[in-house]
Amino acid sequence: MSTIIPDVALIDNSDERAPLVLVLDCSGSMQDDDKIGLLNDGLKTLATELKNDPIAARCGRVLVISFGGDNDVELMGDWTDAMDFEPPELRAGGLTPMGAAMRCALDEIESQKSQMRSAGVSYKRPIVMLLSDGEPTDEWQQVAADCKAAESAHKVNIMAIGIGNEANRSILGAFSNKGALNLQGLKFKELFIWLSRSIQAVSRAANGGTVQLNPVDSWAQINT
Amino acid sequence: MKWKVFFASATGKYHLDGNAPCQDFGHYVVADDVLIGVVCDGAGSAREGQAGAEFFARRVIELLTDAVKSGKFADLSEADYSAFIAEVVGAARSELEETALARELTPRDFACTLVGCIASRHGGCFFHIGDGFAIYMKDDGDSVLSRPENGEHADETYFATDPAWREHLRVTAIAEIRQGGLIGLMTDGTSPFAVNRPKTGFYRPFIDPVVNFLRNATEEHGSEALKNVLADEKTYQITPDDKTLLLALAN
Numbered sequence: 247m248s249t250i251i252p253d254v255a256l257i258d259n260s261d262e263r264a265p266l267v268l269v270l271d272c273s274g275s276m277q278d279d280d281k282i283g284l285l286n287d288g289l290k291t292l293a294t295e296l297k298n299d300p301i302a303a304r305c306g307r308v309l310v311i312s313f314g315g316d317n318d319v320e321l322m323g324d325w326t327d328a329m330d331f332e333p334p335e336l337r338a339g340g341l342t343p344m345g346a347a348m349r350c351a352l353d354e355i356e357s358q359k360s361q362m363r364s365a366g367v368s369y370k371r372p373i374v375m376l377l378s379d380g381e382p383t384d385e386w387q388q389v390a391a392d393c394k395a396a397e398s399a400h401k402v403n404i405m406a407i408g409i410g411n412e413a414n415r416s417i418l419g420a421f422s423n424k425g426a427l428n429l430q431g432l433k434f435k436e437l438f439i440w441l442s443r444s445i446q447a448v449s450r451a452a453n454g455g456t457v458q459l460n461p462v463d464s465w466a467q468i469n470t
Numbered sequence: 471m472k473w474k475v476f477f478a479s480a481t482g483k484y485h486l487d488g489n490a491p492c493q494d495f496g497h498y499v500v501a502d503d504v505l506i507g508v509v510c511d512g513a514g515s516a517r518e519g520q521a522g523a524e525f526f527a528r529r530v531i532e533l534l535t536d537a538v539k540s541g542k543f544a545d546l547s548e549a550d551y552s553a554f555i556a557e558v559v560g561a562a563r564s565e566l567e568e569t570a571l572a573r574e575l576t577p578r579d580f581a582c583t584l585v586g587c588i589a590s591r592h593g594g595c596f597f598h599i600g601d602g603f604a605i606y607m608k609d610d611g612d613s614v615l616s617r618p619e620n621g622e623h624a625d626e627t628y629f630a631t632d633p634a635w636r637e638h639l640r641v642t643a644i645a646e647i648r649q650g651g652l653i654g655l656m657t658d659g660t661s662p663f664a665v666n667r668p669k670t671g672f673y674r675p676f677i678d679p680v681v682n683f684l685r686n687a688t689e690e691h692g693s694e695a696l697k698n699v700l701a702d703e704k705t706y707q708i709t710p711d712d713k714t715l716l717l718a719l720a721n
Binding site: 248249250251252253254255256257258259260363364365366367368 | 615617663675676695702704705709
């Protein structure tokens with residue numbers, strides 16, 4: 247009798263999730279120059295790019311948090327696998343509660359991590375991308391310090407990005423140990439293509455290794 | 471109800487390339503229709519991890535077998551399992567400490583994970599410290615799982631030899647075992663391909679062909695076939711780790 251068992255599928259089901267939280271400014275000023283429209287298009291680009299990469303589509307986990315209105319922070323849907331990510335339609339209006347939005351991002355990451363842990367699903371270091379064209383209209387100092395501390399503890403990788411000349415770079419920079427970058431013009435599309443490539447790189451990285459992200463020169467403003 | 475038990479362990483690519491032995495160890499006994507099985511993964515970072523895995527697997531099974539034969543296990547209710555298992559694991563640990571001391575080593579030198587079960591048709595429990603998986607799949611596909619517990623980082627886990635082992639000992643009750651049920655115990659080398667992606671049960675395209683084959687095989691022949699599956703070179707693409715799997719069919 248044969249000792250070869252036929253038709254046994256041997257594939258890897260253990261790939262680690264790469265969580266991504268987008269914290270997006272939807273305050274009134276985002277209507278100017280139709281920044282909100284370009285941001286919405288950028289999210290669509292992100293969704294397409296992630297889905298086109300088989301590994302990122304499986305591993306990416308996306309959550310969108312918007313802030314605006316009457317100091318409102320809103321979860322635009324639940325965490326979703328990149329393969330199922332349908333970008334929300336963001337609308338601009340109101341204030342800039344950046345502090346509360348980043349607090350929400352930190353809390354969501356911790357609860358998502360603990361859910362994944364209890365399910366036996368492992369994960370990479372989450373990426374938080376904060377995008378704003380202004381400055382906070384709420385308390386932000388303590389949250390910013392907590393963001394930096396979480397980054398120092400390797401719990402999260404935070405990217406703070408300013409849009410246009412009105413973005414307060416020094417406050418944005420207080421949310422990350424790497425400081426803030428400014429978007430070159432309105433290159434939202436390039437930014438989201440780069441972000442998708444970053445998630446692809448993180449999804450492929452070996453356990454515990456550090457990930458070298460691609461250069462940001464396709465979208466970041468170079469300081470002179 | 472009778473148990474049909476298959477067990478196999480295959481050395482991973484990492485140890486094969488280094489001409490090193492397999493650091494997994496597993497063992498089982500069926501006593502008075504009670505299945506007692508344990509698989510352990512000796513820590514790669516521990517000097518005597520392999521010896522630790524073998525010691526824990528053998529000794530925990532001996533102590534549990536004694537409890538079955540003396541009638542103690544049959545008298546337990548679900549609420550008693552945690553204390554009962556903690557007593558057994560604690561006793562094995564104390565013996566290991568003495569062995570370590572006599573050899574001028576520490577328990578840490580024997581670090582290993584622990585995935586086990588003790589179950590009859592009236593039920594029983596899984597017990598677990600660290601990574602690996604234990605799964606009871608009913609004949610309708612519904613599953614009871616004991617999942618891995620890892621640290622903040624993916625490659626960190628907990629060991630039966632840790633001073634804080636009690637905090638990490640997890641006991642999962644199984645209400646009853648029905649005919650057609652399947653119990654699986656595995657180390658973390660096996661789980662990437664034997665467990666499904668959402669971690670809610672076995673990966674069916676893996677386990678179904680295996681179980682179909684095993685139902686018609688003798689224990690000896692089936693275990694040999696199971697070893698061939700675990701040693702398949704396709705697994706090298708998935709994990710460099712040692713792979714151990716115990717499968718018990720309830721007939």
